[in-house]
Amino acid sequence: MPISGSNGRKVNEMVKLRDAGFCNVKLFALYITVYAHLIEPQIWSSPVLYSLYRGIYFFHMPLFAFLSGLFLNSGAQCARQTRKGALLYVLAQGVYLLVRGDVVWHTPYWHLWYLLSLSFWAALGWLWHRAGCRFGWWILAVWILLGTLIGKNPEVGRKWSFSRSLVFLPYFWTGLLCRKGLPDKKWLGLLALAVAGLAVRFLAEEIRVVFLYQAAPYGENGPKLRLLCYLIGGLSVFGLLCLRPQKRFAITRAGADTLWPYILHAPMVRFLWDYGLHPLLLGLIPAIYLYILYKIRQWYAPMYGIVRKK
Numbered sequence: 001m002p003i004s005g006s007n008g009r010k011v012n013e014m015v016k017l018r019d020a021g022f023c024n025v026k027l028f029a030l031y032i033t034v035y036a037h038l039i040e041p042q043i044w045s046s047p048v049l050y051s052l053y054r055g056i057y058f059f060h061m062p063l064f065a066f067l068s069g070l071f072l073n074s075g076a077q078c079a080r081q082t083r084k085g086a087l088l089y090v091l092a093q094g095v096y097l098l099v100r101g102d103v104v105w106h107t108p109y110w111h112l113w114y115l116l117s118l119s120f121w122a123a124l125g126w127l128w129h130r131a132g133c134r135f136g137w138w139i140l141a142v143w144i145l146l147g148t149l150i151g152k153n154p155e156v157g158r159k160w161s162f163s164r165s166l167v168f169l170p171y172f173w174t175g176l177l178c179r180k181g182l183p184d185k186k187w188l189g190l191l192a193l194a195v196a197g198l199a200v201r202f203l204a205e206e207i208r209v210v211f212l213y214q215a216a217p218y219g220e221n222g223p224k225l226r227l228l229c230y231l232i233g234g235l236s237v238f239g240l241l242c243l244r245p246q247k248r249f250a251i252t253r254a255g256a257d258t259l260w261p262y263i264l265h266a267p268m269v270r271f272l273w274d275y276g277l278h279p280l281l282l283g284l285i286p287a288i289y290l291y292i293l294y295k296i297r298q299w300y301a302p303m304y305g306i307v308r309k310k
Contacts, residue, residue, distance in 0.1 A: 069175025
C-alpha cells in the first residue's frame with residue numbers, strides 16, 4: 001500500500017528502495033568474488049579450481065562494472081559516485097601505504113583498483129550527461145575499440161589502474177545506456193550462458209588467468225583475445241541478468257549495498273591464505289562474512305525497502 005502525505009514523503013526519503021532481482025545478482029557477484037580470491041593460492045595445484053577461478057574471471061568484474069553503470073541515472077548521481085569512489089580510494093590506499101611496505105601511491109593495492117576505475121567511469125558518465133546524453137551507443141563502440149587496442153601500448157598497465165579502467169569501461173558504459181527494465185526471459189539467459197560456455201570451452205582455451213586480469217599490455221596475446229573476452233563477458237552478464245531471481249529472499253537485503261563488503265574483504269582473505277583451507281570450507285566463509293557485515297550494517301546503515309518486480 002503506498003504511503004501518501006507529508007509523513008509518507010518523509011518515510012520514502014528515509015527508506016531507499018531496491019529491486020529484489022538486482023540485489024540478488026549483486027549478492028551473487030560479491031559472493032563469487034570473495035570465493036575466487038580465497039581459492040587463488042590453490043588454483044595452480046588444482047586443475048578443477050583453476051578452471052573454476054578462470055570461469056569466474058570471465059564475467060565477475062564485467063558484471064560489477066555493468067551494474068555500477070546501470071544505477072547511475074543522472075549527472076548528479078555520476079558526480080556523487082566520482083567523489084565517493086575517489087575519497088574511498090584515497091582513504092583505503094592510504095591505510096595500505098601505512099601498513100604495507102610494498103604499496104605505492106599511484107598503483108592501487110590489489111582490489112582497490114576498482115574504486116579508482118569507478119571514479120574515472122562515473123566522471124565520464126557525468127561529462128556525457130552534461131553533453132546531453134547523445135551518441136551513447138557510438139561512444140560505446142569507441143570504448144570497445146580503445147579497450148581492444150590499448151593493450152598494444154607497453155606503457156599502459158597497473159599504474160593508476162589505467163589498463164583496467166579502459167578495458168572494463170565498455171561494460172560500465174553499457175549499464176549506463178541501459179534501463180533497469182532488462183529482459184528476464186529465462187530461456188534467453190540460458191541460451192546466452194550456453195553460448196558463452198561453449199566459447200570458453202572451444203575458443204578461449206589459450207586465454208590464461210593473468211590475461212583476464214586485464215591489467216597489463218598484451219605481450220604474447222593480442223586484440224582478438226580481448227574481443228573474445230568482450231563477447232564472453234557480455235553474453236555472461238546478459239545471461240545472468242536474465243536469470244536473476246525476482247523473489248525477495250531472507251538474504252536479498254544483504255545485496256542492497258555491496259561496496260563496503262568488497263572493500264573490507266581483502267584483510268580476511270589475506271589472513272586465510274596462510275591456512276590452506278579446503279575449497280568446500282572456503283565456500284562457507286564468504287557467506288558467513290557477508291552475513292556478519294550485513295548484521296553490523298543494520299545498526300547504522302539506511303533502511304532499504306526491497307521491492308519485487310511485478
